[in-house]
Amino acid sequence: MGRWFWVKVVGNFLNLSTVAGLVVGVIGRARFSRGPRGLVFANGYKVKFPMAGAFTIGNVVLSKHEQAYFDDEALVRHEERHSWQYFCLIGLPLWPLYVVGVVISWVLTGDPASRNPFERLANLKDGGYVERPIQSFGQTLAQTFSVLRSRPKEP
Incomplete structure (x- = not known):
């Protein structure tokens, strides 16, 4: 992982968006695992809102699906771009x-x-x-x- 990814990881932790993503994942009874490029996957999210199959809060990508859902590299890139949006907009x-x-x-x-x-x-x-x-x-x-x-x- 390059230097800019660490900047994003630390920045999204400090702006509390990743912390919020972890809290939402815990509330949604998701299972956490480490993803690529500084992402954290939260699979098996059980809350009905939002209706999206996957959504990102900070560096946490929450999904109602199982881990195999993130075998799609294009989807992971899409969600990672959202994590950069949190960084650029200073979080929430x-x-x-x-x-x-x-x-x-x-x-x-x-x-x-x-x-x-x-x-x-x-x-x-x-x-x-x-x-x-x-x-x-x-x-x-x-x-x-x-x-x-x-x-x-x-x-």
Whole structure:
């Protein structure tokens, strides 16, 4: 691991984002293991929020899946880029900015990732996302309500 990776590891620990990721992993009853390039994998995360298959907080990559999920090098690179975003934004200020990116992307495309600058900078394709075209807001609303109506009701 090069010097810059250590700068990121130490920086994300000091800005408390990695500490927050470890706390979230403990709350979600995840199993921790060391990943490449200063990352910590937290597999088997059991909390239903967020709905993503994997998400990063500091240098901690949390996943509802098992370790084999991170055999995908492109996905690991994508999540590592998010860890650099935490470093560059001095930690947890990333969260409200990320939410703004989700809202903007949803309004423009009906998809939370396609136009989210954080996902785009982490490389959409590496994260398993498909780039959706910009559409009218009316189409976005219709699409959203269609999805909500089609969900099965819980007993």
